[in-house]
Amino acid sequence: MSTPMKPLKTWSHLTARRRKPSEYEIVSTNLHWHTRDAEQPWEVGHNGFMADFYRKYRNQSPITHSDWGGFRDPDELVYRTYNILQDGQETYVDGLLDQHNEEGHDRGLPPEWTASLLQLYTPSRYLLHTIQMASAYLMHMSPASTISNCAAFQAADSLRWLSRVAYRTVELAKTHPDVGFGERERELWEDHPSWQGFRELMERQLTTFDWAEAFVALNVVAKPAADEVLLRQLGISARRNGDTLHALLTEAAWRDTERSRRWTVALVNHMLEEESNREQLTSWVRKWQPLGVAAIEAYAAGLPENDEGAQQAVGAVKSFQRQLGLEG
């Protein structure tokens, strides 16, 4: 009673390609069943809150594309290779921490610099956590599984560095118990002028629900701003203050930043395949850019031994946006 059907060489949606599908394509493509029916994302009725939420903020986003599923992560990361990659990176970071601890690195830090670390470094766990939350949002709201996966690994990377900041916070508190490490971070994040720009930027980003605008606000404005000033510029200050460990940690973190930028470039390029998207994307960059610049400037005002920090960071963010074809 059954009609014979010829087996295919791969999933039917990948058969049109001329080459053998990669592991990445086999396990990552076309997995969001809730995009199959734009009117009814979920197989339970059609008038619930969550159906409205996905209809409004994903399916009816002003950024459109005829083939979201065609997006590919330029790094082709899958779960299996993500862990291989990051286990290696974490082994390196463990090595840095272990070695510097053995050598009594923290004892040699000048007091003015430990004060800067308390002001500008250890409260960053809050900022990293907001980027983690924002990335998780993109994961569950993106219109294609290949986009969701990039966002998921970005969320995990944020948790990675949040964990390392927590580690360093406790380690610094042991050597410098009177500075306030591990005690004052929330107060500094909530009230210190250095952080208010980033706090406003991220609180507003986290309550932006259109998935494409959330992506632009996070990956094109907020995260580049944070990475430029917290990693690169604070890393420069660290080197100038004899904190080799901090400088090396920020360089290790920069590898994750570069990967985030590669998929950001790829996704913006994908969006720009539809020329009609350019104006909306640019207008979002213009909308968010002032908050990003203000965040950088407020933060960079406190950077020791680094007067050009703000200017350098703003320039680098703009240069990244130019590379994307989205000048703010």
Added chain:
Amino acid sequence: MALMERSEWYDVARDTEWTPRYVTWEELFPPELSGGEGLPDDVWRTYDEPYKISYREYVDVQRQKDAGAYSVQAALERADIYNNADPAWISILKEHYGAVALVEYGAALQEARFARWCKAPGLRNMAVFGMLDEMRHGQIQLYFPHEYVKKDRQFEWSHASMFSNNWVSLGARHFFDDMLMTRDMVSTSFCANFSFETGFTNLQFIGLSGDAANSGDYTFSKLIQSIQTDEARHAQLGTPLLQMMIENGQRDKAQKEIDISFWRSYRLFTILSGIPMDYYVPLEARHTSFKEFMEEWIVTQFMRELEDLGLSKPWYWDIFMRDISEHHHGQQLGTYSWRPTLWWNPAAGVSPEERDWLEEKYPGWNDTFGKVWDVMIDNFVNGRTEKTVPGTLPMICNLSQLPIVGTPSQTLRDTSVVYKGRRYHFASEVDKWIFEDNPERYRYQKNLVDRFLGGDIEPADLGGVLEYMGLGSIGPSGDDAHGYSWVESYRKQLADAG
């Protein structure tokens, strides 16, 4: 020590709660997404996950797990399970991957919602690992069956099932979308982490893993054992939330959500696990019956957990206890009869030896379900195969989206209710209760029969229904797993008797 222990800094990493200034707390955590209304604001920071792990440990441990599972798969590829295993075992693989792979990935989105919307910062971090776990489960359960797609078109369903209107997919999607995808974070956690994962995934992962090893499929056995070790970690996420609700005067609300999700999970697993465990797993490889497994894992262990929390057995406990001896037998009769609608080839599992086993495990089986099989067997033996496939659609439950079945001449009855001018049919009192508890949530959903009668399926005949369900386009229709070879023994009996 030059490197600190995790316990020294772990609390700092989950101390990430702050008071928003530029937006309100409600804007940051809308109630429809976050849930937990009525709980005091300061309770969230008391959330303490039972299972702790750091990012550093996670990527190390998980790298090793994958190295193990993928190397077993590579090493055993030459053993050619596809050609050497019992065909019914291959059907289990097809059913499993088709029903599970994309749903696991979907659970990564559910975990991502926790990572964003949960008001407890510790849980937000843990949910990032939960999200990664589910991505792993989705990816590995696509990678493994992909090896088989070039041998057998039915494996295409491993990827395609959730995009189809196959009736099993409709049931699975309704379940997952209801339980995991469309509720606030706290409710989702009760449904997903507590009822579904803590309660039931053991059936699939521990129950089937033993049967896989007994059937010689060490790849599958290793795969699902490996998945189970992740499950044990993130399934625990919901328990402290339950405790928080119970301690803050919301016990009844929590109890009701558990009651609903427990029943929904159970009914789905009768198809996913019940049928394979008692009918598809080759007799010599079966280590426990579905009922025995349910009694050990659900009736004893899960219920103890429930009671430890101060919750009660669901109100329908007596119905449930009777149901585990009969419902999946009815679903097996239904699915086997409607085998052209399946994406796998079902095993009948009713050879004389298998019937003895069924009678031993389910006393009275031969006098109830067995009688229907007698008629079916008689038709097979006498060459009336066409009479063994029904020409009409079964009644479908408007809650579970699964056929309405029961013990022949005993418990098969239609339970229906009229709501706002439309009559809804249910497979049990419990399904009806779930509907009536929140009819607005369910009233618009059309089951397969509603679609057929409403003219959504063209042409309006069995051929049209098969096409609508993806049979003949995604993969070929299901047919008897063993090509009816098991009928021989009955044919011989008939000849001997004659």
